[in-house]
Amino acid sequence: xxxxxxxxxxxxxxxxxxxxxxxxxxxxxxxxxxxxxxxxxxxxxxxxxxxxxxxxxxxxxxxxxxxxxxxxxxxxxxxxxxxxxxxxxxxxxxxxxxxxxxxxxxxxxxxxxxxxxxxxxxxxxxxxxxxxxxxxxxxxxxxxxxxxxxxxxxxxxxxxxxxxxxxxxxxxxxxxxxxxxxxxxxxxxxxxxxxxxxxxxxxxxxxxxxxxxxxxxxxxxxxxxxxxxxxxxxxxxxxxxxxxxxxxxxxxxxxxxxxxxxxxxxxxxxxxxxxxxxxxxxxxxxxxxxxxxxxxxxxxxxxxxxxxxxxxxxxxxxxxxxxxxxxxxxxxxxxxxxxxxxxxxxxxxxxxxxxxxxxxxxxxxxxxxxxxxxxxxxxxxxxxxxxxxxxxxxxxxxxxxxxxxxxxxxxxxxxxxxxxxxxxxxxxxxxxxxxxxxxxxxxxxxxxxxxxxxxxxxxxxxxxxxxxxxxxxxxxxxxxxxxxxxxxxxxxxxxxxxxxxxxxxxxxxxxxxxxxxxxxxxxxxx
Ligand code: CTP
Ligand code: MG
Numbered sequence: 159x160x161x162x163x164x165x166x167x168x169x170x171x172x173x174x175x176x177x178x179x180x181x182x183x184x185x186x187x188x189x190x191x192x193x194x195x196x197x198x199x200x201x202x203x204x205x206x207x208x209x210x211x212x213x214x215x216x217x218x219x220x221x222x223x224x225x226x227x228x229x230x231x232x233x234x235x236x237x238x239x240x241x242x243x244x245x246x247x248x249x250x251x252x253x254x255x256x257x258x259x260x261x262x263x264x265x266x267x268x269x270x271x272x273x274x275x276x277x278x279x280x281x282x283x284x285x286x287x288x289x290x291x292x293x294x295x296x297x298x299x300x301x302x303x304x305x306x307x308x309x310x311x312x313x314x315x316x317x318x319x320x321x322x323x324x325x326x327x328x329x330x331x332x333x334x335x336x337x338x339x340x341x342x343x344x345x346x347x348x349x350x351x352x353x354x355x356x357x358x359x360x361x362x363x364x365x366x367x368x369x370x371x372x373x374x375x376x377x378x379x380x381x382x383x384x385x386x387x388x389x390x391x392x393x394x395x396x397x398x399x400x401x402x403x404x405x406x407x408x409x410x411x412x413x414x415x416x417x418x419x420x421x422x423x424x425x426x427x428x429x430x431x432x433x434x435x436x437x438x439x440x441x442x443x444x445x446x447x448x449x450x451x452x453x454x455x456x457x458x459x460x461x462x463x464x465x466x467x468x469x470x471x472x473x474x475x476x477x478x479x480x481x482x483x484x485x486x487x488x489x490x491x492x493x494x495x496x497x498x499x500x501x502x503x504x505x506x507x508x509x510x511x512x513x514x515x516x517x518x519x520x521x522x523x524x525x526x527x528x529x530x531x532x533x534x535x536x537x538x539x540x541x542x543x544x545x546x547x548x549x550x551x552x553x554x555x556x557x558x559x560x561x562x563x564x565x566x567x568x569x570x571x572x573x574x575x576x577x578x579x580x581x582x583x584x585x586x587x588x589x590x591x592x593x594x595x596x597x598x599x600x601x602x603x604x605x606x607x608x609x610x611x612x613x614x615x616x617x618x619x620x621x622x623x624x625x626x627x628x629x630x631x632x633x634x635x636x637x638x639x640x641x642x643x644x645x646x647x648x649x650x651x652x653x654x655x656x657x658x659x660x661x662x663x664x665x666x667x668x669x670x671x672x673x674x675x676x677x678x679x680x681x682x683x684x
Contacts, residue, residue, distance in 0.1 A: 199472050203369060206339065207361070210347035212238075212260060213253040213340075214283045215453055220248055224298050227287065234266065235259025241337045243301045245455040250287075251341055280429045283348055284453060301337045303455060305375040308497055308638065313628060315635040319620070321541050324634040325486040332489055334373040342368045342379050345454050349381065349433075352425050359387035365464070365471040371478035372488050372515055379456040382464040383422065415463045416440045422460070423447035433458075466583045473582065477519055487543050488518050490634060494608065497638050500601050507594040509577065509601055516563055516579050516589060521550045523566040544634070548609035556598060560588075604644070608637050 218227065224242070227250065231237060236255040243249055254260060260283065269279050270286075306314070311331055315324045334342075342364055350362040366380035367373035408414035420438055426449060427436035436449040444467075447460045461467070478485045492511055495501045502508045525546075559568040560578035564585065571578045573588075576598040581587040611617050620632045631639055 199369075199475050203363065206343045207347065207363075209239075209253055209340065210343035212255070212257050213251055213344050213347070214260065214263065214285055215341075215344055215348065216250045216252060217284075217286045217453065218242070218248040218250055219287065219289045222248065222287075222289070222298055231263070234262040239340075241301050241340075242298045243303050243337070243341070245303065246452055248298070248300075249453055251337070251344060253340075278429050280431070282351060282431055284431050301335065303338055303341070303375060305332050311493075312631050312635045312638055315633070315638075316620070316629040316631050318633075321544060321618070321633045322486075325490045325544065326482075328493055328634065329486050329489040332374045332493065333371075333485075334368070334375060334377075338375060339368065339373075341454050342456065345379060345451050345456055345458070346381050349426065349430065349458075349460065352430050353383055353422050355425070356421070357383075357385055357388055359390075360385050361387065362460070363468065365468050367511065370471045370474035371485060372474060372492070372511075374489070374492065377511075379451070379454075379458045380467070381458060381460045382467065383418070383460065383462040384465075385418075385462070386465075411463065412445070416445050419445050419447050419460070419462050422462075426460075466581075469583050470581075474515060474519075483543060484519075484522060487522070487547060488515050490544060491518055491547060494604075494634075494637055495601070498600075498604050498641055498644065500597070500604060505592075507592055507597050509590060509593050509597060513577070513579055513590040513593065516561065517551060518547065520561045520563050520566070520579075521547050523563060524550065545609060545612040548605040548612065552602060552606035552609050554602075556602065600644070604641060607641060611637060 216227075228237060228240065231252055234254070235258065237252055238255045239253040241251055243251075254263075263285075264281060264283075267281070267285060269277060269281075305311075311328065314327055314331060318324045318327050346362040346364050350360065353360045353362060361384045362381050363384050364379060364381050367377045368379055408417060420440060423436055423438045426433050426447065432451055432453045433449050434452055436447060439446050439448055444461050444464060449458050449460075450456070451458050478488070492501070492514055495509065495511075495514055500509055501511055501514060522543075555568070556577060558571060560571045560580055562569050562580045564580065564582045569580075575588055575591060575593075576595040577590040577593040579589040581589050617636050618633060621630055
């Protein structure tokens, strides 16, 4: 009755554990096998979707006996997987072996009778378990759906032996779990039941960080209503006669998308249990319905007709599966950016996680391609990627150059924007149009500071603390402490005067000084 770990995640974790020698072979293999990964992306999603269709989400009483619940539910059919988690209350995700069991289960459910109010008689797969008998021993293991705190993370990172291990540890602590991904697919499937009332052939697909392998626990759930199945053509030749549907027409595709989303949004608001705070944001470049799904705790964005986003999701997934270090670097840079307020949970002029991911990918494309690195080179590379990433963007000519991962090179900016990252599929669009000059400057300044920190030998050393005392933050953990440059007046972590170890550091310090004026002076004389 355990969730079987998904094959691609398993593969990624296996890859992460292999020695450098096998890693080199694996990288070489996957680089040449990219088309297979592309193919498996959609089959993995199809399988997850199919499992979600055989699942129910059940709100449970706070004190429950796992065995009793399972015995009760298995009367309706064989249970293949299940898990419990806690958000606003205790919930169980239960996957049956066949869809018929869902019908049988629903057949035994009742619509609650409510006093002074009335209920919408919509039979969803979000159920409540009522318990009137004796409770018995409470035996439930809950799966965590949120990431560990930053302080806990810093502590865990400090216990690692190398920056390479720290980056891997951070990724493992933050990445979506199998259970969390299943819950995300189940929420998509529950919403699809609403959309199917109008469009029985529709599918609601998750995209973005839920499925691109860069998702962090707690990230939003991006979904799109896929209506492509509705317009599949039935080619019948012969009699010369054919029938077609009479359809309503809209002024444009955007118009049609807006009216569909408006109606579905209304149904989600009025009929769908658990969905609260529904907002229709139909005038955005990509029209969407935003709401919060309370039983799962997910912030949801539902779009329609958004195939391009699915393409870029798949592209990111492929990049992430080429080499485990891609995901380590992306998770690390995203975390570093989040703790320093370069990215934010609220929309605005900040750099988004998606833009940041493209910046990392572009940086990795800019590195001289390795023919086949030696063991030593591979080990050094793992440690150096982070430092070089910060150096790369600390000195990138953002004022004149744009980022283009389609071509893998920088190009002149086609229009004035603080940060210009070309959308790889809609090439006339700037992915980071929202970013203003101040936010970009903060990003560059922090990159320079972090590069500088990593160049200082001291930060790279883990202090050998034989006692049970907490190990002082070092390496990546040190980079996640509040920035000295950003918090003027705060006593910095770099108290001792340090001599630049090389010309490169001198240049960086120089650029820090010139770009920050007083702040730069302060740093070098601290
Ligand atoms: N997207 C895009 N162009 C943009 C913004 C977003 O193509 N300017 C697409 C990308 O495929 C992205 C997805 O929409 O992955 C979802 O956007 P968003 O939620 O902002 O990013 P995520 O990658 O999901 O990252 P996060 O974990 O921050 O949600
Ligand atoms: Mg997202």
